[in-house]
Amino acid sequence: MNDRKKRFSGISFSNGIGSSSLLVIFIILCLVSFATLSIVSANADYKLSSKVLERTTAYYEASNQAEHQLAELHQTLVTAYAGSSTEEEYYQITGSDISYLFPISDLQSLKVEVGILYPASAEGAFYQIRSWQVILTSDFEYEGTLDLFEPPWS
Numbered sequence: 001m002n003d004r005k006k007r008f009s010g011i012s013f014s015n016g017i018g019s020s021s022l023l024v025i026f027i028i029l030c031l032v033s034f035a036t037l038s039i040v041s042a043n044a045d046y047k048l049s050s051k052v053l054e055r056t057t058a059y060y061e062a063s064n065q066a067e068h069q070l071a072e073l074h075q076t077l078v079t080a081y082a083g084s085s086t087e088e089e090y091y092q093i094t095g096s097d098i099s100y101l102f103p104i105s106d107l108q109s110l111k112v113e114v115g116i117l118y119p120a121s122a123e124g125a126f127y128q129i130r131s132w133q134v135i136l137t138s139d140f141e142y143e144g145t146l147d148l149f150e151p152p153w154s
Contacts, residue, residue, distance in 0.1 A: 062102040062110040077126035
């Protein structure tokens with residue numbers, strides 16, 4: 001047998017340029033596969049962060065609309081308080097509860113429920129926020145069904 005050749009498990013390998021070339025090719029394939037996985041993962045993270053940004057922006061826009069509506073409600077209640085002489089007359093003008101819906105998306109809205117208060121003085125609280133929550137405004141329908149594994153014994 002030649003000194004330059006060695007037997008490993010019945011296969012002969014040369015110490016020449018072939019084994020180092022195979023090693024380099026294997027390393028390059030590993031690097032390419034890791035780079036591909038990295039690009040796919042980065043793209044998925046980008047898409048997810050874009051959806052989160054869009055959802056967060058829509059929520060804060062609805063929240064901003066709710067704050068503006070509450071500011072208008074406050075001015076209305078101040079005017080009603082100044083124009084009424086009794087608590088009963090105040091509640092006849094204003095009512096006792098108000099509910100607002102501000103759309104976030106096609107499926108969700110921000111629901112704000114406010115209870116009207118009769119203040120002890122003009123500087124007192126005119127309303128109390130009872131609920132500030134995101135609710136579903138329509139039913140979500142799935143476009144397909146999941147193919148689940150059915151065991152053979154059932």
